[in-house]
Amino acid sequence: MSYLRKIGAIVWKDVVAELRTKEMFSAMFVFAVLVIVVFNFAFDLRVSGERVREVAPGALWVAFTFAGILGLNRAFASEKDGGCLEGLLLAPVDHTAIYFGKMISTALFMLVVEALMLPVFTAFFGVNLFDLRLVFIVVLGTVGFAGVGTVLSAMTAQTRAREVLLPILLLPVAAPVLIAAVKATGGLLDGLTMAEIAAWWRLLLAFDVLFPAVAFMTFDYIVKE
Amino acid sequence: MSGQELPAIEARKLTKAFGHQAALRGVDLQVAEGEFLALFGPNGAGKTTLMRIVASLTRPTGGAVRIRGVEPGKAGPALRKQIGLISHNSLLYADLTPDENLRFFARLYDLEDPAARIDVVLDQVGLAARRRDPVRTFSRGMVQRLAIARAILHDPAIMLLDEPYTGLDLQAADMLRAVLEELAASNRTVILTTHNLEQGLEMCDRAAILNRGRVAWEGPRAGLDLESMKELYRSVTRPA
Numbered sequence: 001m002s003y004l005r006k007i008g009a010i011v012w013k014d015v016v017a018e019l020r021t022k023e024m025f026s027a028m029f030v031f032a033v034l035v036i037v038v039f040n041f042a043f044d045l046r047v048s049g050e051r052v053r054e055v056a057p058g059a060l061w062v063a064f065t066f067a068g069i070l071g072l073n074r075a076f077a078s079e080k081d082g083g084c085l086e087g088l089l090l091a092p093v094d095h096t097a098i099y100f101g102k103m104i105s106t107a108l109f110m111l112v113v114e115a116l117m118l119p120v121f122t123a124f125f126g127v128n129l130f131d132l133r134l135v136f137i138v139v140l141g142t143v144g145f146a147g148v149g150t151v152l153s154a155m156t157a158q159t160r161a162r163e164v165l166l167p168i169l170l171l172p173v174a175a176p177v178l179i180a181a182v183k184a185t186g187g188l189l190d191g192l193t194m195a196e197i198a199a200w201w202r203l204l205l206a207f208d209v210l211f212p213a214v215a216f217m218t219f220d221y222i223v224k225e
Numbered sequence: 226m227s228g229q230e231l232p233a234i235e236a237r238k239l240t241k242a243f244g245h246q247a248a249l250r251g252v253d254l255q256v257a258e259g260e261f262l263a264l265f266g267p268n269g270a271g272k273t274t275l276m277r278i279v280a281s282l283t284r285p286t287g288g289a290v291r292i293r294g295v296e297p298g299k300a301g302p303a304l305r306k307q308i309g310l311i312s313h314n315s316l317l318y319a320d321l322t323p324d325e326n327l328r329f330f331a332r333l334y335d336l337e338d339p340a341a342r343i344d345v346v347l348d349q350v351g352l353a354a355r356r357r358d359p360v361r362t363f364s365r366g367m368v369q370r371l372a373i374a375r376a377i378l379h380d381p382a383i384m385l386l387d388e389p390y391t392g393l394d395l396q397a398a399d400m401l402r403a404v405l406e407e408l409a410a411s412n413r414t415v416i417l418t419t420h421n422l423e424q425g426l427e428m429c430d431r432a433a434i435l436n437r438g439r440v441a442w443e444g445p446r447a448g449l450d451l452e453s454m455k456e457l458y459r460s461v462t463r464p465a
Contacts, residue, residue: 002335009332017320020359083314086282087375090316091333092306224284 006093010101011108017078018109024074028113032067033120039063040124056127057185061178063117064138065145068110069167072149075106076157085157089223099150099219103212106153107146114138127189134188140204141181147211148174154222180204231294233258233383233414234279238288240438241274248274250438251288256431259412263425263446266435267462272418273313275435276387279416280310292383306334309381311389315372319361323352323371326360327378334379346374351400366397373404384408386417390424402427422454436462 018024039059043052079085088098118129152169156162180203187197194201232255239252249271256262266272277283278290281297281304289296297304310316317326324343331339347353350370360368369392376384386405390398408415409428419425426432426446432454433443441461 005335006333009329012332013318013321013325013329016325017318020320082319083312083316084318086310086312086314087316087330088333089282090280090305090308090310091330092302092304092335093333094302224282 003094003097006097007101007104010088010098011105014102014105015108018105024071025109025113028067028070028109029116031070032063032113032117035059035063035066036117036121036124052125053127053189054186056121056125056189057182059125060117060121060129060185061141061182063121064110064114064142065171065174065178067113067117068106068142068145068149069170071106071109071113072146072153072170073163073166075102075150075153077153077162080157085223095220095223096216098223099154099215100212102154103146103150103215106150107143110142110146111139114142131188133194134185137181137184137188137201137204140201140208141177141184144177144181144204144207144211145174147208147215148177151211151215151219151222154219177204177207180207230258232256232291233260233293234416235291235294236275236279236288237291239275239278239285239290240287241271241278241283242286247438249278249285252435252438252440254433254440254443256414256416258414260431261409261415261417261429263429263432264416264418264435265420265422265425265432265458266418267420270435270462271438272435273387276310276312276385276416276418280308280385281305306379307382308385309376309379309383310385310387311369311372311376312385312387313391315360315368315375317360317368317371317375320359322357322359323347323374324356326371327375330375330378336379342378342380346378349377349404350374364394365392366394369393370397370400373401377404377408382413384413384415386415388419389417390419390421422458423451426451426454434458434461 036059043055076085079088089095122129149170152166152173156165156169159165180200184197184200184204187200234256236252236254239249240247241249252275264272274283278285284298292304292307295304327343327346328339331343336342347356350373352367352370352374360371363371389401393401405428417425417429426449429446431443431445432449434441442457
């Protein structure tokens with residue numbers, strides 16, 4: 001229980017700090033809207049009618065991914081900047097609790113941005129995204145993305161070129177999650193049932209377990225010099 | 226220290242290298258329970274690296290550190306509960322208030338009555354009136370006072386003070402001195418690193434000089450005045 005309470009404390013601290021500054025949230029939201037606006041104008045020239053459905057899942061997840069990278073860049077950079085990571089490492093906390101705390105808060109911020117993005121996306125692309133099954137896929141994809149992203153964010157926060165390094169390392173590793181999320185989203189927009197896209201959401205589920213499991217084993221080595 | 230008693234802190238043949246740059250070159254040091262050690266040394270002597278290893282923030286390249294007989298790297302998180310650190314960084318969240326910062330750390334340290342303890346430490350560092358203002362609005366001295374409150378919040382048995390006077394105004398330095406006096410009187414084990422000999426000698430039981438990654442001199446405080454310490458320091462840290 002103490003372990004869970006400490007994870008909760010880290011999430012609470014991140015949420016309180018973010019509610020006060022809204023730095024990360026506003027940057028993620030504005031950037032995601034801009035990505036959708038740019039895609040909308042770009043596709044408007046060549047894609048119309050039913051074919052919008054073919055590009056919508058990709059555009060949606062690219063917006064989520066870019067917004068997520070902004071959030072991940074700040075996840076450990078904010079700890080590192082004030083030397084606060086040392087305070088966390090010094091506390092009598094299993095270091096994996098730091099990983100899970102940061103992962104949960106990153107996923108939480110991403111999910112809030114994504115919840116606000118769905119109506120924006122619906123308005124721009126004219127595709128109805130209000131579907132509980134889609135929410136399930138978005139949650140699975142976001143958790144997987146935050147799972148691997150948090151480990152890499154901790155690694156790159158120790159470097160000087162962290163803003164550049166994180167996307168370069170993250171995108172290839174997170175590719176299976178993004179592919180599965182796009183495929184599952186596309187399937188739902190095409191009217192397929194959950195059973196018909198089971199392979200994709202099960203893959204997402206597997207990565208949601210796999211990435212945190214790997215982080216659990218390696219995180220202590222990543223955060224300590 | 227009796228033959229049976231374990232030292233509070235023990236470093237044996239401790240080395241640390243960053244790439245090809247050696248920061249520590251075989252440090253042997255013991256600090257007894259309840260002892261106050263002032264560790265002097267010029268910039269780059271390895272003082273901060275040594276403190277980070279003792280605090281288990283950095284792994285040594287070679288040798289070993291033991292806290293009450295246990296290696297920090299091999300012990301569980303509980304060992305860290307015995308250590309309080311004041312370093313160059315405040316280890317505080319600028320966007321949170323002192324109250325929120327301390328409440329957060331109280332939860333990490335599993336304090337039983339966090340509200341009461343937070344009241345005590347905020348009073349101790351004179352920041353009770355500013356407890357609901359974001360830390361980013363504080364002066365350097367106030368931040369350092371809050372850093373002291375954070376470091377003593379969980380009442381650690383071992384205090385590591387890495388250049389704690391850096392950037393403090395007179396009032397904050399006096400306040401820090403008062404806190405250190407209290408720590409020294411409460412039979413806590415303290416290591417204070419500084420290159421200010423006067424501040425270091427004020428309260429210590431024993432002094433050591435670290436130079437180029439090695440303990441170049443160590444001895445008891447008794448019988449050591451400031452002038453003879455200065456002379457000793459100059460002779461020990463003289464460039465080769």
